[in-house]
Amino acid sequence: MIPGSDRDHPTFIRSFRFALEGIGIAIKTERNIKVMLGIGAVALIVSAWLALDPISWCIILMCCALVIHAELVNTALEAVVDLASPEIHPLAKRAKDIAAASVYVLSVMSALVGLLVFSHALGLW
Ligand SMILES: Nc1ncnc2c1ncn2[C@@H]1O[C@H](COP(=O)(O)OP(=O)(O)OP(=O)(O)O)[C@@H](O)[C@H]1O
Incomplete structure (x- = not known):
């Protein structure tokens, strides 16, 4: 609910529209999202080319x-931190760096998983 608003919760469809807006804003403002969507698209094309089995498709997706x-x-956390702490603050740095670390941990692990799935589909092990 919007703070201070006495309106009811938005409908499911309106909420979905807000979510799509959020994706649009993130794509427009964040270079990393564009890079990740690009890498994801390449992974899906390679998956289709290798004709992965259903379980492997689920893992890649x-x-x-x-x-x-x-x-x-x-990205959302960065916006909240900038709103709450526009000035330099060690806690703002901590929050942003830890949130960024979570992305890098997942990215590295996903790259490893992708390598395993693709190399298995190619019959390399
Ligand atoms: N208010 C702040 N106080 C202290 N350090 C900050 C603050 N804002 C940002 N930083 C430091 O600068 C780095 C870059 O911050 P920035 O907001 O530009 O993120 P970003 O590089 O856009 O992140 P991403 O690449 O994930 O979009 C942060 O990871 C943090 O180490």
């Missing part, structure tokens, strides 16, 4: 979703 999810949450 989940990895893409988790990385993009983490980057979206990181």
Whole structure:
């Protein structure tokens, strides 16, 4: 609910529209999201080219979703930190750096998982 508003909760469809707006804003303002969407698209094309089995498809899709999810949450957290602490503050740095670390942990792990799935599909192990 919007603070101070006496309106009811938005409908499911309006909430979905706000979420789409959020994705649009993130894509417009964050270079990292564009890079991650690009890498995700390449992973999906490679998956289709390798004709992955359903379980492998699920793993690749989940990895893409988790990385993009983490980057979206990181972007939202950065906005909240900038709002709460526009000036330099060690806690602002801590929050942003830890949120960024969560994206990097997921990205590295997802890259490893992708390598394992693709190399297995290529019959390398
Ligand atoms: N208010 C602040 N106080 C102290 N350090 C800050 C503050 N804002 C940002 N920093 C430091 O600068 C770094 C870059 O901050 P910035 O807001 O530009 O994130 P970013 O580089 O856009 O992150 P991302 O690449 O994930 O979008 C942060 O990770 C943090 O270490």
